[in-house]
Amino acid sequence: MFAAETELKEDPRLQEIFEAIRVIPNFPKPGIMFQDITTLLLNHKVFKDTVDMFVDRYRDMDISVVAGIEARGFMFGPSIALAIGAKFIPLRKPKKLPGEVISEAYELEYGTDCLEMHVGAVQPGERAVVIDDLVATGGTLSAAIKLLEHVGAEVAECACVIGLPQFK
Amino acid sequence: MSAGRDDDPRIKGIKSKIRVVPDFPKPGIMFQDITTLLLAPNAFKDTIDLFVERYKNKNISVVAGIEARGFIFGPPIALAIGAKFVPLRKPRKLPGEVMSEEYILEYGSDCLEMHIGAVEQGERALVVDDLIATGGTLCAAMKLLERAGAEVVECACLIELPDLKGRERLNGKPLYVLVESH
Numbered sequence: 001m002f003a004a005e006t007e008l009k010e011d012p013r014l015q016e017i018f019e020a021i022r023v024i025p026n027f028p029k030p031g032i033m034f035q036d037i038t039t040l041l042l043n044h045k046v047f048k049d050t051v052d053m054f055v056d057r058y059r060d061m062d063i064s065v066v067a068g069i070e071a072r073g074f075m076f077g078p079s080i081a082l083a084i085g086a087k088f089i090p091l092r093k094p095k096k097l098p099g100e101v102i103s104e105a106y107e108l109e110y111g112t113d114c115l116e117m118h119v120g121a122v123q124p125g126e127r128a129v130v131i132d133d134l135v136a137t138g139g140t141l142s143a144a145i146k147l148l149e150h151v152g153a154e155v156a157e158c159a160c161v162i163g164l165p166q167f168k
Numbered sequence: 169m170s171a172g173r174d175d176d177p178r179i180k181g182i183k184s185k186i187r188v189v190p191d192f193p194k195p196g197i198m199f200q201d202i203t204t205l206l207l208a209p210n211a212f213k214d215t216i217d218l219f220v221e222r223y224k225n226k227n228i229s230v231v232a233g234i235e236a237r238g239f240i241f242g243p244p245i246a247l248a249i250g251a252k253f254v255p256l257r258k259p260r261k262l263p264g265e266v267m268s269e270e271y272i273l274e275y276g277s278d279c280l281e282m283h284i285g286a287v288e289q290g291e292r293a294l295v296v297d298d299l300i301a302t303g304g305t306l307c308a309a310m311k312l313l314e315r316a317g318a319e320v321v322e323c324a325c326l327i328e329l330p331d332l333k334g335r336e337r338l339n340g341k342p343l344y345v346l347v348e349s350h
Contacts, residue, residue, distance in 0.1 A: 022264070024263040024264055027263040028260070028263070034263045036263050036264060038254075038255060038262065038264075038283055038286070041243070041246075041252060041253040041254070041255070042252040042253075042254070042286060043252065044246070044247070044250055044251065044252055047243075047246075047247060047252075047253065048247055051247065070236055071235060071236045071239055071255075071257075071261075072239075074236060074237075074239035074240050075239050075243050075253065075255065076243070078206070078212075078240050078241075078243065078244055079243055079244045079247055081206075081209070081212075082209070082212060082213055082216065082244055085209050086209065087206060087207045087208070087209055087212075088206040088207075088212065088240070089203075089206070089207070090203060090206070090236075090240065092236075095193070096236075097203065098189040098192040098193070098199045098201045099187070099189055099201060099203075118203055121203070121207060
């Protein structure tokens with residue numbers, strides 16, 4: 001669901017957030033219009049508004065886990081977690097997490113990749129939100145959901161700053 | 169000054185939440201795992217509060233975080249003190265025009281990148297990472313910021329491994345840490 005399709009569509013913060021994102025053509029390869037959120041991070045007011053909008057949505061939803069996808073999910077997730085009193089779980093590329101992990105493979109355009117989570121980070125029955133900067137095909141988010149559900153958590157929602165509707 | 173606020177009652181709780189994982193990423197290394205701290209909202213909040221209390225009145229306009237664990241601590245600090253957040257990344261991750269700084273590893277070298285234009289001349293900056301070991305990465309981070317014309321006010325880490333003498337590689341720049349691990 002896009003915020004612009006809900007009661008938030010009149011929210012002036014949305015337009016500012018949109019304008020703070022920089023589009024870089026042909027990165028990482030020709031034909032891709034890369035959505036660069038680093039320019040949003042340079043604008044304190046807009047960065048704060050972005051976090052606040054997520055916090056407003058999740059603070060009363062009994063969320064005890066915010067899972068952020070490496071690496072840009074790390075830039076948004078922890079602030080949201082802190083504001084709603086939830087724990088933050090980093091979901092990482094292989095071999096980065098030092099303890100015992102569970103893994104979930106997912107498809108890339110060419111080949112596969114893998115997302116890992118620490119065993120014991122999440123308890124059965126916890127309600128979780130997954131955060132990333134952007135959703136394209138949904139492959140990474142899908143792997144994240146599977147990791148959390150595998151340990152018995154309920155994924156209440158996935159939250160991204162940017163959605164690319166053409167990818168569904 | 170070496171360690172952080174030993175007298176602050178929050179430090180003990182923070183230290184107790186850091187998990188040491190032996191022999192990671194290779195035999196002989198005692199890895200300082202901060203993910204367990206992130207699972208304890210009160211201790212995580214205390215960690216951020218300690219940094220925010222130190223920096224909020226120091227006119228800092230830039231918080232630069234080192235990929236990837238610096239991305240976990242840097243943004244909440246930046247948001248709380250009214251600064252922008254600048255990610256310092258491994259090569260080829262940042263999409264726009266970048267400047268690069270190479271640094272030495274135990275075997276070989278690596279590189280840290282920052283977007284051109286992210287930081288302006290005269291800005292006062294903080295560099296954040298979860299841990300300082302040899303100081304190589306922090307040193308590269310400081311160089312990037314200084315090359316862009318910023319003044320690095322301090323480097324801030326949760327954990328210091330003092331036996332690796334990273335503090336000495338910072339060219340006299342102050343370092344503030346919350347806990348030490350020997």
